[in-house]
Amino acid sequence: MNELSLIAAIRKWSTPKTAAPGVVKGIGDDCAIIRPRANEDLLFTTDFVIEDVHFTRATQTGIDTGWKALARGLSDIAAMGGDARYALVSLALAPWCCHNYVRDLYQGFNKLAGLHCVQIIGGDVSKTEKLSIDVIVIGSTPRGKALRRDGAKPGDVIYVSGALGRAAAKGYKDRPIPRLELGRKLRGKATSCMDLSDGLAMDLHRLAVESGVAAELDGPLPSAPKATLEHALFGGEDYELLCTLPPGRRAPRELTRVGLIVEGKPGRVTLAGESLQPRGWDPLA
Template identity: 35%
Template sequence: MDEFALIDSIKQQTYKQPSIIKGVGDDAAIFRQSAQDIVTAVDTFVEDVHFTRSTMDPFHIGYRSLAANISDLAAMGADPAFYLVSIVIPQSWNENELNGLYQGMRDMGNAYNMDLIGGDTVSGKVLTLSITVIGYVPRDKARYRSMAKPGDIVFVTGTFGDSAAGLFMLNHPDEYTDEAYFYRKHRMPAIHADFVSELEFLPRLALNDISDGIANEANELAEASHVSLTIYEDKLPVSTHFHQFTEDQQFKWKLFGGEDFELMGTVPASGWEDVKQMAASTQTQVTDIGYVESSGNSDHGAFLIGRNQIKKRLEKKGYTHLKQVKKNE
């Protein structure tokens, strides 16, 4: 299969987004959007850095990679619309596996009526998937990390640590309860773009997606908003069978595990009932886990009130996926 045959096989025959003007097949894609603001982000996934084929099928790799990108759009309050896929293909991947990878993206994308409108396919030594997503947000309704204010309630969607637990189970085969649930949370995370859309009417909302662990993202939110953000350890939502793991594992995974792709938000107390109602209407679990207060113009950051009721600074310890860039040699 050459590049042209691959492109033919992944090219959509029809497009779902009414704003599309020109999809795949020319030097670039074109769309039109005059009513809303345009939101865009890119994420890259490298084999054996971000995923391995020993724990995920090609389908899962495609599905989860696009999910991670859609999560960035959701965290801005945006509706997903388009994606472009740049892929580096090594000889170790065959046609069936590539089809599986694209099928995974297609399934995830279809859940949000997204269209694949461009990309690039090149040869190389390591499978590398770089996905650009484009979405729409009503004007001036983008939800920034910097929008948290003292007095806000801190909430999260879903449960924490399941993805890290699933990955652990895949790497350490043993007797576990409800393996299928944890595998699915690791391989096919749920994204809450629909829930976020429903919150459009709220005048103010800060949002961040939790790709690198709640400790990391809570700090990002606090720093961007120049506030102090406190969360209660025992309010962090976990799944029914999460308690089968050791206390250490649970603590590490739920705070630093990352890749659950849940959302963390802050909302004025007056908006909390609305958040809960919209969550219910979109079958999204939401939990109030803490509060925002003034940091007195300095010492912005995140704090954790542990089970012993002691409040400590919550250190960033999430994945950063880039630790070894060397100083000049």
């Protein structure tokens, strides 16, 4: 396997029969060319997936790993209320990576990309000691409509989507489902939003810091089967949405109320009146 043959294979695996809207030129040139639509804001996010940090070969297939690598970026777009549109995928391949494994990675990328009309439009390849994947996802929202972390106000109600602690309870072996449809539903309704990648305790602390508020968790947490409270609060990698809505505003049915935004030291989070430390999933720990 050399660079020329691998790029040719990647181009074959990644190029759809019909280009996504806005793609003037995808894989094959020095840069992809995208023609943006009028009256939209573009969203850019990037995430690593690194062997023995975010996955292990012993427990996850190439398809699983490709899916997860793209899902992380799509979840960021969901948190902003955006439409995911394009992805750039860069691979630093370990010595054990073979053609078939890279093909499996792209099967995982493409399975998830196809569900959300996302086109892979470029990337890079190199080598390293352990497999490293960097995925850049580009999305869009109507101009001025992106959801952000910094809009929560005292009195707002805190909600989460889905069941918490799912990934930790499964040993981080599941395929996350980005909440893109729900994120779009929250445009113009939520006062703040972010995705739950590092655990509720850590991510709610981050949202509260950005909004200059404190937060109280006062209700039962929606937990996944076999998930402990520790998993739900600190496990991370659930890729659900955490958001706030003004009091009295009807929440989409996918959301569960878990608390309130209050005045107080920015970033302080309490559960049943006790302070929660901002800890959770930490790739540097």
